[in-house]
Amino acid sequence: MNWFTRKRSAESAKERLQLVLVHDRTDLTPGQLEALKDELLKAISRYIDIDPEAVQIGLERDGRSQRLVADIPLRSVSRNRAG
């Protein structure tokens, strides 16, 4: 690995810890989080039209508390009305 281009190890340590701590604190495995996302999307899709590809759902840290943050863009309904 090139000395000048390699990512310094402190950065990897921090990034890896950020992920591990979120899952440790919530007691939620990455697999369970995926299952949660799928169910959430199914439930929302029953009411509104969404683009599953554009959806972003993840756990974020805020000090010592965690939050589940979801960004779910809605598909425009204007086209349907025009038709």
Added chain:
Amino acid sequence: MTAQVITVTSGKGGVGKTTAVANLATALAADGRKVVCIDGDIGLRNLDVVMGLENRIVYDIVDVIEGRCKLKQAMIRDKHYPDMYLIPAAQTRDKNAVSPSDMIRICNDLRPDTDFVIIDSPAGIERGFRNSIAAADRVLVVTNPEVSAVRDADRVVGILEAEEKGNPALILNRLNPVLVRNNDMLSAEDVLDLLGIQLIGIVPEDESVIIGSNRGAPVVTDPKSRAGQAFRNIAKRIQGQNVPFMDLDQQSGLWGAIQKLTGRK
């Protein structure tokens, strides 16, 4: 007097809990405080050797609990500071020899004529850890700037939150300023951001810590040691004084001067 009970814990083993307890107790005693240390690691007694008191043990904490001696008889007076005592752990294999209520009772017996009771918790999150935090008014979490130690510290902080043990404070031990400068070690800012708790001290990696424990003389007694200075500062903060954090990034010699001139960090 009514003592403040301080528990030093970490989750992961080998991060410097016992060293921290011996040094903070010695620094507090050097400031004229009356201090009693309790080794909470039943079966794996160690605080006695780090403090250089291993040859003076007659009774231990389990002897007190099981009524074989009075509390005073199990308190070993330090060689240099007459107001500092150690209550050693037992070397028994019976993990259930001590209960949380035993610890609370012993600490309450010590409170009236002591300034600080400092409990050295065992590693892990099991019985010995539960015993050690049972009587705590304040908890200090020791960690190193390494992924495994930080992860375990976070587990412990989570348990302390759940147990409503107040806000723990962090001792970041064995920080290597050169590695941090080269971005090859988590910085104090990184660790604080990850753990989300308050900082009470950063202790730089220092060979004199090992030399001190070899001799059974905590490094705070060495006026030239940087780690000793860091522990003395933490002891002042425990006593409520506002001591600025040490500048660990200072470099000496020609290389330091060159780096300063060229602005390289």
